[in-house]
Amino acid sequence: MRDQAETQSLQSLQSMHTMIAEGVIPMASLTIRNIDDPLKAELRIRAARHGRSMEEEARVILRSALSQDRRPKKHLAEAIHERFAALGGVDLPEIPRGDDRDPPDFSE
Numbered sequence: 001m002r003d004q005a006e007t008q009s010l011q012s013l014q015s016m017h018t019m020i021a022e023g024v025i026p027m028a029s030l031t032i033r034n035i036d037d038p039l040k041a042e043l044r045i046r047a048a049r050h051g052r053s054m055e056e057e058a059r060v061i062l063r064s065a066l067s068q069d070r071r072p073k074k075h076l077a078e079a080i081h082e083r084f085a086a087l088g089g090v091d092l093p094e095i096p097r098g099d100d101r102d103p104p105d106f107s108e
Contacts (some may be wrong), residue, residue, distance in 0.1 A: 043057060
């Protein structure tokens with residue numbers, strides 16, 4: 001049974017690879033529920049203004065919004081450093097360290 005599922009999965013991947021190689025890009029569908037009426041009306045007006053369907057206008061808006069924020073994310077330490085760098089640094093005194101202690105003995 002597992003071999004059959006793996007075979008079907010592999011065939012599906014090969015089929016998708018063939019479609020992409022031939023220039024056919026598979027498309028996904030998206031359903032958005034519970035949109036406020038005023039928002040839907042704005043989308044309809046905007047789509048008409050651009051001579052597009054509401055679906056195409058929504059695709060354009062999504063593409064635009066998602067392509068804008070593609071910069072690499074910073075590590076938290078880098079973000080904190082950049083935020084406070086203008087304030088200057090702080091020199092802290094070195095803390096004297098003692099000898100390492102012996103590890104606990106759990107043999108008993």
